Amino acid sequence: MLFVALAGAHLDGHDFVGEAFAKGATVALVQRAVNGPWPVLDITGGLLPDPAACPQPVCLQVPDTLQALQTIAAYWRSKCAVRVVGITGSVGKSSTKEATATVLAQRFRTLKSTGNQNNEIGLPLTLLQLSSAHERAVLEMGFYVAGEITQLCDIAQPQVGVITNVYAVHAERAGSLADIARGKRELLDALPAAPDGVAVLNADEPMVMEMAAHTRARIVTYGMAEAAHLRASAVESFGLDGIGFQLEHAGQRVPVRVPLIGRHSVYTALRAIAVGVAEGMPATTAAAALAQPQARDGLRLKPVPSLHGSLILDDSYNASPESAVAALDLLAELDAARHIAVLGDMRELGAYERAGHDLVGRHAGSRVQLLVTVGQRARWIAAAARAAGLLAGATHEFETVEAATEFMRMQLRAGDVALIKGSLAMHLDAMVYQLANKDE
Secondary structure, three states: OEEEOOEOOOOEHHHHHHHHHHOOOOEEEEOOOOOOOOOEEEOOOOOOOOHHHOOOOEEEEOOOHHHHHHHHHHHHHHOOOOEEEEEEOOOOHHHHHHHHHHHHOOOOOEEEOOOOOOOOOHHHHHHOOOOOOOOEEEEEOOOOOOOHHHHHHHHHOOOEEEEOOOOOOOHHHHOOHHHHHHHHHHHHHOOOOOOOOEEEEEOOOHHHHHHHHHOOOEEEEEEOOOOOOEEEEEEEEOHHHOEEEEEEEOOEEEEEEEOOOOOOHHHHHHHHHHHHHHOOOOHHHHHHHHOOHHHHOOOOOEEEEOHHHOEEEEEOOOOOHHHHHHHHHHHHHOOOOOEEEEEEOOOOOHHHHHHHHHHHHHHHHOOOOEEEEEOOOHHHHHHHHHHOOOOHHHEEEEOOHHHHHHHHHHHOOOOOEEEEEOOHHHOOHHHHHHHHHOOO
16 A cells, blocks of 8 residues: 655656556655655654545655654564564574474464565565564664665664674675674674573684673574584585584474585574574474475575586585585585586675685685686686686686677586576576577
8 A cells, every 4th residue: 555665776666656556555655756746745843634634645755765664663662562582693694594493383373584685775665574473583684884784783683693703795895804894793782681582603703702791682603613602513415405414492492304415514504593592492303403405495505407418516606705605515425427517796895895705715626526607706716726726728708798608508418516696787587598498
């Protein structure tokens, strides 16, 4: 019923007010005049009109429609008796959100943010889906600049905060590692004091553990470290069939088998189980929830059948040095005729740009038999891979996705497994689509 006209970089919602009314909206929230016959009531003073006496359709004018949307969402969240779990970190937010929602849904009626609704627009839209039936909400929180997570927390009022890690992701905008850590820490600053507030921290990440001194919440740690409250040991990879590990918690040892792929996914599982335990679930129940096939729903890295009996690991949504290293490790774990990596530029690394690409290249040098790079920055990956021992004839560098795709069409054969990964702006998803859907 309510259309909120947001002004974006490319489109302005004010240009679509008429279309919104034609499709059934009765009220439009605007911040400037719009073309049309509809009455405009200025409510900048905060006085709302009597709905019974208000004409329909009608435009309500406010100073800032985005701020108004956030205010509405914060108000609605305050009316809902729900515990909110906020999740942030440099890598692994989305997979952790999915896994955590899967665990909590075993006991609580749970709402989760969908897609990439992790910002100043998406998070309010998610909260506006809350109803009296919901008992838990799991929200991903993105970060680019200082104060951003504080703003999201002002709206969502989380009781549980999960920090995955601190890496040089979006460093071009976010700043140094110290700046990124401070930005992520805003989630912990917003948590209520124990016992109501719970901070779930990665025991294997020193920059995350340093945040423990900055929260009044109860601390729950996870990781491989001996001191972690929830500790994983004996981690085993079963390729595309998932991972297994021993979970140690409160004197218990619980065997866990989950369909999450790659050894690095043990951290995703531990975070989700830790939240479940923090919310009163037995560790065995939380772990069992992750054993279900749907636990891998929503994960961004997906196996896709490709040409001539080959397989693609589609991880084209985004890339950072750390996530690329983890994906290369997964690739190397799989049985394959050849391990192939198609790696594109990693954007927004700022001062860490060259070092990040070099790190990935060195890792690729010992993980693949064929390396294809796309973009100017990715040439650093190829150079570092050769320096690490990969034969010069096994690296192929391209400027465009189209050229790299044609090369891959000629290269792929039965039994090959090819990882495709790069920043979203590289559009490597187009390569995945072409290789998975074109006639052989």
